Amino acid sequence: MNFSFLFSQEEDEYSLPVDSLFREDQFYVSVSYNLLRNSPTSYSQYSFSSGITLGFLRDMPISKNRNWAIATGLGYSYSDIKHNLKVIPSSPNEYSIDNSYDRSKLRLHYVELPIEIRWRNVTYESHKFWRVYTGFKLSYLFSSSSIFESNANDYKLKNNNDLNKLQYGPYLSLGYNTVNLYAYYGLNSHFKDSKIGDERLQLNSFNVGFIFYIL
Numbered sequence: 001m002n003f004s005f006l007f008s009q010e011e012d013e014y015s016l017p018v019d020s021l022f023r024e025d026q027f028y029v030s031v032s033y034n035l036l037r038n039s040p041t042s043y044s045q046y047s048f049s050s051g052i053t054l055g056f057l058r059d060m061p062i063s064k065n066r067n068w069a070i071a072t073g074l075g076y077s078y079s080d081i082k083h084n085l086k087v088i089p090s091s092p093n094e095y096s097i098d099n100s101y102d103r104s105k106l107r108l109h110y111v112e113l114p115i116e117i118r119w120r121n122v123t124y125e126s127h128k129f130w131r132v133y134t135g136f137k138l139s140y141l142f143s144s145s146s147i148f149e150s151n152a153n154d155y156k157l158k159n160n161n162d163l164n165k166l167q168y169g170p171y172l173s174l175g176y177n178t179v180n181l182y183a184y185y186g187l188n189s190h191f192k193d194s195k196i197g198d199e200r201l202q203l204n205s206f207n208v209g210f211i212f213y214i215l
Contacts, residue, residue: 023059024069024122025131025213030054030173030182032209034079038189038202042097045083051207053077055112068119075112077139079205081105087146089157095196103149108190110139110167128177131213137184139167162194173211182211 032051036043055075062068082105088094098104116135123129141164146157171184189202 023061024066024120025057025071025118025133025215026059026073027056027214028054028075028211029214030209030211032182032184032207034081035206035208036081036083036190037185037204037206040097040196040199040201043083043085043203044099045081047082049079049081049083051077051079051205051209053112053211055114057114057116059118066124067121068117070115070117071133071135072113072115075114075137077108077110077112079106079108079110081108085201086148086155087157087160088155093157093160093162093194095194095201097196098148098150100150100152101148102151103147105147106190107145107147108141108163109143110141112140113138114171116171130174130176131180132172132174134170134172136170137168141165141167162191164188164190164192167205169205178212180211180213181208183208 030053034049034051053075055073057071057073059069059071062070084097084099084104086096086098114135114137116133118133120129120131144159144163146160148155167186167188169184169186173180173182175181184207186205189204191201191203194201
């Protein structure tokens with residue numbers, strides 16, 4: 001009896017087929033440092049102003065070898081901006097630069113709609129590859145809070161109406177395997193028409209950090 005034939009036949013029956021119609025990088029998590037641009041005079045940040053995003057992107061290959069793809073999906077982002085901006089709730093709200101804080105921060109929560117173009121030199125035989133993904137995202141602000149605490153005064157403001165509900169801008173991620181650099185620039189300011197004295201309060205986000213893909 002040909003035992004080698006039986007063994008190879010059994011192995012073929014239980015071996016998994018190679019997936020030539022693979023999709024890549026459909027879940028993502030990023031951690032970044034949030035730098036605020038277009039800031040007013042004397043504005044500064046302290047400690048680490050963090051940015052976190054996570055979500056799902058539907059990978060849709062557009063080339064035969066599946067190296068090129070487009071992707072779109074849904075995500076969530078959180079910004080914890082630590083700075084010396086004081087907001088006094090009133091009508092209208094009062095803004096000033098105050099360095100006497102014990103704690104001063106702006107927390108922002110967004111729902112995001114990203115769309116991107118993807119290039120990667122991936123094959124169905126390996127999950128280690130180079131990638132360059134670039135895209136554009138719309139972010140809708142659904143919750144915010146401003147906190148200023150000092151020895152003299154404490155101020156808190158939830159869901160400030162002076163903040164722009166919609167944020168938008170381009171982003172880029174590139175890297176190899178697990179380690180990928182990430183950058184995003186907000187094209188519009190966080191604040192609508194607020195001022196500090198005669199100076200307009202804008203603040204555009206510029207996030208730099210790392211992004212991690214799963215599946």
